[in-house]
């Protein structure tokens with residue numbers, strides 16, 4: 001009996017240590033080095049802080065409370081930090097926008113609800129609570145991303161995707177050197193990264209190794225996505241369909257009867273079970289009503 005108790009205690013202690021380990025792990029934000037160094041292309045001033053305040057009030061205050069007052073909602077775990085706190089202010093601008101982009105636990109991500117400009121303006125407002133903060137401005141000019149042209153093609157002999165990135169400036173064509181560049185293939189449930197994240201060379205080119213036999217659609221079409229991240233030109237995305245996958249004649253996920261499909265294409269077992277349940281319950285109700293009438297009649301006789 002005693003031995004059993006000790007064993008249970010050891011198990012509980014082990015679970016406790018494991019849980020506290022996760023708790024500690026949950027505190028730091030594990031942010032990639034290149035994201036940390038990202039800076040805003042918008043100069044933070046009292047106007048951007050004011051616009052940021054309006055965005056904050058609408059999107060953040062319900063959880064984080066008033067900045068500097070420490071009145072965030074206490075029922076969440078972890079409690080949303082006061083963004084004037086030293087730990088939050090120690091985060092770089094790149095880390096702050098990364099947190100807004102990805103979210104964590106109860107903290108939602110704002111990548112799709114706020115534009116990049118709005119996200120920087122909220123950060124401008126958060127920074128207005130830090131007197132020691134000195135902004136490092138990014139060299140990115142977001143209006144320039146429209147000038148960029150991404151060309152790419154597949155070389156079947158070498159199994160490589162060759163990409164070239166150029167900008168059509170009024171002064172002439174400029175190649176984008178040393179820009180971060182990634183290749184993805186669109187899949188059912190998101191993007192699949194192909195090869196590593198590369199940087200363009202001195203001529204604005206990059207070469208990705210492409211896997212053989214990647215399943216495409218019936219004709220072997222794959223949708224390739226190139227993402228470029230340049231210090232000056234900002235983020236650029238280019239999408240192109242190429243016939244370089246393995247032709248695969250797989251029916252679409254919504255072509256056949258399946259539980260995730262529309263009512264018309266629900267599996268037979270669901271339709272039969274559901275219909276018979278409704279019928280049985282209906283009959284049962286009818287039976288009750290009939291018996292109630294019977295009781296009423298019996299009562300009238302007496």
Ligand code: HEC
Nearest residue numbers: 059060063076078079080081087088099104105106107122
């Ligand atoms: C639904 C509640 C909720 C909303 C809305 C919300 N947050 Fe958060 N936020 C949290 C929680 C909870 C955390 C802590 C998450 C964690 O550490 O896992 C957090 C963490 C953060 C952090 C990291 C701070 C640090 O010191 O680690 C920042 C920065 C932040 N939020 C900014 C914002 C901004 C800006 C907005 C509005 C655009 C916002 N949050 C909206 C709940 C929220």
